[in-house]
Amino acid sequence: MTAPGHHLLRGVRPLGGDPTDLLLRDGLIVEAGRGLAAAGARVIDGDGLVALPGLVDLHTHLREPGREDAETVETGTRAAALGGFTAVHAMANTEPVADTAGVVEQVWRLGREAGWTDVRPVGAVTVGLRGERLAELGTMADGAAAVRVFSDDGRCVGDPVLMRRALEYVKAFDGVIAQHPQDPRLTDGAQMHEGDVSAVLGLAGWPAVAEESIIARDVLLAEHVRSRLHLCHVSTAGSVEIIRWAKGRGIAVTAEVTPHHLLLTDEEVRSYDPVFKVNPPLRTADDVRALREALADGTIDVVATDHAPHAGEDKDCEWADAAEGMTGLETALSVVQATMLDTGLLDWAGIACRLSAAPARIGRVTGQGRPLAVGEPANVVLIDPAARRRVDPSAMATTGRNTPYRGRELPGAVVATFYRGHPTVCDGALATRREES
Amino acid sequence: MRHLLSAADLDRAGAVEVLDVAARMAATQQREIKKLPTLRGRTVVNLFFEDSTRTRISFEAAAKRLSADVINFTARGSSVSKGESLKDTALTLEAMGADAVVVRHSASGAPHRLATAGWIRGAVINAGDGTHEHPTQALLDAFTLRRHLVGEDASGADLAGQTVAIVGDVLHSRVARSNVLLLHTLGARVVLVAPPTLLPVGVGRWPCATSYDLDGVLAGDVAGPLDAVMMLRVQGERMNAAYFPSRREYSRRYGLDARRLRLLPPHAIVMHPGPMNRGLEISAEAADSPRSTIVEQVSNGVAVRMAVLFLLLSAASGPASGPATEIAKEIVP
Ligand SMILES: [Zn+2]
Numbered sequence: 126m127t128a129p130g131h132h133l134l135r136g137v138r139p140l141g142g143d144p145t146d147l148l149l150r151d152g153l154i155v156e157a158g159r160g161l162a163a164a165g166a167r168v169i170d171g172d173g174l175v176a177l178p179g180l181v182d183l184h185t186h187l188r189e190p191g192r193e194d195a196e197t198v199e200t201g202t203r204a205a206a207l208g209g210f211t212a213v214h215a216m217a218n219t220e221p222v223a224d225t226a227g228v229v230e231q232v233w234r235l236g237r238e239a240g241w242t243d244v245r246p247v248g249a250v251t252v253g254l255r256g257e258r259l260a261e262l263g264t265m266a267d268g269a270a271a272v273r274v275f276s277d278d279g280r281c282v283g284d285p286v287l288m289r290r291a292l293e294y295v296k297a298f299d300g301v302i303a304q305h306p307q308d309p310r311l312t313d314g315a316q317m318h319e320g321d322v323s324a325v326l327g328l329a330g331w332p333a334v335a336e337e338s339i340i341a342r343d344v345l346l347a348e349h350v351r352s353r354l355h356l357c358h359v360s361t362a363g364s365v366e367i368i369r370w371a372k373g374r375g376i377a378v379t380a381e382v383t384p385h386h387l388l389l390t391d392e393e394v395r396s397y398d399p400v401f402k403v404n405p406p407l408r409t410a411d412d413v414r415a416l417r418e419a420l421a422d423g424t425i426d427v428v429a430t431d432h433a434p435h436a437g438e439d440k441d442c443e444w445a446d447a448a449e450g451m452t453g454l455e456t457a458l459s460v461v462q463a464t465m466l467d468t469g470l471l472d473w474a475g476i477a478c479r480l481s482a483a484p485a486r487i488g489r490v491t492g493q494g495r496p497l498a499v500g501e502p503a504n505v506v507l508i509d510p511a512a513r514r515r516v517d518p519s520a521m522a523t524t525g526r527n528t529p530y531r532g533r534e535l536p537g538a539v540v541a542t543f544y545r546g547h548p549t550v551c552d553g554a555l556a557t558r559r560e561e562s
Numbered sequence: 563m564r565h566l567l568s569a570a571d572l573d574r575a576g577a578v579e580v581l582d583v584a585a586r587m588a589a590t591q592q593r594e595i596k597k598l599p600t601l602r603g604r605t606v607v608n609l610f611f612e613d614s615t616r617t618r619i620s621f622e623a624a625a626k627r628l629s630a631d632v633i634n635f636t637a638r639g640s641s642v643s644k645g646e647s648l649k650d651t652a653l654t655l656e657a658m659g660a661d662a663v664v665v666r667h668s669a670s671g672a673p674h675r676l677a678t679a680g681w682i683r684g685a686v687i688n689a690g691d692g693t694h695e696h697p698t699q700a701l702l703d704a705f706t707l708r709r710h711l712v713g714e715d716a717s718g719a720d721l722a723g724q725t726v727a728i729v730g731d732v733l734h735s736r737v738a739r740s741n742v743l744l745l746h747t748l749g750a751r752v753v754l755v756a757p758p759t760l761l762p763v764g765v766g767r768w769p770c771a772t773s774y775d776l777d778g779v780l781a782g783d784v785a786g787p788l789d790a791v792m793m794l795r796v797q798g799e800r801m802n803a804a805y806f807p808s809r810r811e812y813s814r815r816y817g818l819d820a821r822r823l824r825l826l827p828p829h830a831i832v833m834h835p836g837p838m839n840r841g842l843e844i845s846a847e848a849a850d851s852p853r854s855t856i857v858e859q860v861s862n863g864v865a866v867r868m869a870v871l872f873l874l875l876s877a878a879s880g881p882a883s884g885p886a887t888e889i890a891k892e893i894v895p
């Protein structure tokens with residue numbers, strides 16, 4: 126007879142190290158070591174599997190409220206669990222915008238009811254994402270959702286005075302402003318990365334400088350007011366240089382890169398297939414190289430998915446008319462394995478840092494991103510790094526069918542995800558939601 | 563060739579073949595009875611999401627002179643007015659049994675989507691997409707160049723040794739993109755002339771030279787003596803986005819006027835894809851001079867589009883028919 130909620134992970138390799146057993150009970154890791162007794166726990170054969178702390182996404186679009194045809198908290202967090210995540214940050218650009226305690230707490234509550242991962246709502250920096258006046262950041266921070274990350278993602282906080290004030294204001298409750306760095310004037314009507322490919326395709330260019338100039342401005346603002354700054358989806362080699370310089374000066378800046386910017390380039394746009402339309406746009410091979418190196422050396426702190434599901438009709442059209450964004454939760458770990466592990470740039474410990482510990486630290490998420498050690502919360506993902514799979518959008522849990530990896534073979538597979546000791550994914554398939562006890 | 567989406571779809575042999583067939587088509591247009599039975603029973607749809615009466619009429623005349631059934635389908639651009647989507651329109655055309663779809667769209671790449679998204683089976687001909695390409699315009703320009711610079715009886719010839727300047731708003735010009743690709747394929751030297759703001763970032767990788775100095779190019783100081791100069795339409799409103807300070811300054815620095823006309827070698831021709839902004843990129847004297855081929859370009863457009871329709875639709879009808887030029891000889895004695 127096995128006791129519910131008790132699992133013995135037999136022979137798993139924590140952070141890719143030597144095989145050991147982990148005993149999970151009552152939401153915690155209670156024992157670690159070789160040859161542990163099952164003691165009524167359900168035994169999971171972990172032979173050959175790598176164990177990492179549950180992944181934490183700093184940048185997820187769950188689309189609820191407002192665009193439930195594209196995604197809901199339920200479907201998005203199912204996708205997250207299948208991708209090995211135990212926490213996601215739900216971006217604020219919903220309809221209505223998550224710019225009040227009421228909306229962020231609605232999203233937070235939907236996440237708890239869904240029971241697949243922690244859902245940490247991100248609060249909007251400005252009312253309606255309009256970039257005119259601050260939203261009630263403190264009220265969102267003080268409420269049940271305990272918001273710590275604030276972002277107008279999808280839009281840049283363009284006004285330097287407003288950005289300065291936001292950076293200063295959130296210091297009172299240890300918040301962080303996550304900037305979507307995009308100079309709006311330099312990207313008016315922009316359709317893709319501005320360079321050799323845009324010149325041929327006749328698509329209006331999104332120049333790298335539009336990202337880099339905002340990043341340069343904002344790291345200087347963060348230095349001036351001694352605040353934390355987080356940079357969303359850094360996409361250019363020039364941005365990496367500026368962030369490296371800022372970190373060298375001791376500025377409290379952190380940065381994320383998306384899986385797709387680690388793998389894909391603007392060459393994909395030659396197909397004019399809107400599945401490759403994303404903001405910031407896919408860049409060049411030189412940018413991809415610089416981003417990988419920056420993630421390896423810590424200049425870029427985290428991988429965040431920028432999971433952006435869209436309804437079919439918003440992609441099944443001509444390029445200029447299509448929505449920007451790609452799904453990413455169910456492929457992120459595989460893309461990171463392909464681009465960072467299989468290339469020798471990071472080991473599993475490094476991946477655990479970039480996909481779990483660092484994002485949890487930036488988002489001030491308690492109980493996530495912790496070491497796989499006795500007494501720690503049992504947020505664990507088991508990965509088969511030897512598996513290979515062909516990406517099939519129709520087989521995904523997300524409502525969005527807009528994965529850029531359709532038909533592509535990717536390495537690695539999530540075999541199991543334990544969310545506070547509860548298996549949300551078993552044998553590579555969705556299991557059951559965690560019920561609040 | 564299944565579709566004609568970009569001038570890059572044509573290699574040298576393919577491009578010369580289009581020009582040769584077009585020459586035969588043009589010859590038939592001198593006859594009293596212009597109509598050929600070639601595409602009887604085939605359906606050509608002119609799908610125009612963007613107003614362009616001159617291009618639509620040109621394709622319509624081309625298809626009708628080959629006895630094809632022509633359906634004109636003028637749709638409201640979905641990106642502008644949220645009308646019927648490209649996909650739904652395509653599915654409608656597929657249901658009508660379109661053998662070829664001639665598409666004009668304000669969005670770059672829309673013809674690519676039509677050809678590759680699996681919505682329709684017919685051949686797709688790009689009649690101008692956004693700021694991307696306009697391959698039949700480049701073909702008619704090449705046809706015009708070959709007639710004037712190589713000769714009436716130029717069958718089999720390319721444009722090797724010819725030098726062509728393309729002047730104006732290259733950044734927003736689908737005509738420039740297609741011409742650079744096609745003229746390069748045909749062996750011509752191309753030099754683009756524009757203010758730096760109207761050349762795309764990345765133009766350095768194109769198979770052509772670039773210059774900011776129109777007088778120098780016309781005088782042969784930059785790319786050698788010119789054989790032709792092609793003036794691009796410039797929208798005066800571009801000055802509102804600071805591409806240039808004023809219409810007057812644009813015209814002064816990049817407009818083709820009587821003085822600049824005299825810098826050209828005597829044999830060089832003046833081209834313009836139309837519609838012209840007289841007084842902006844081209845003066846009346848230049849437009850109406852004996853060197854100007856602007857009116858002739860229009861009639862050549864019909865012959866070239868007949869050739870493209872013929873080659874695409876006869877290729878689609880199966881391998882039994884043999885080389886397309888042979889058929890062209892038969893039907894165009
Ligand atoms: Zn963003």
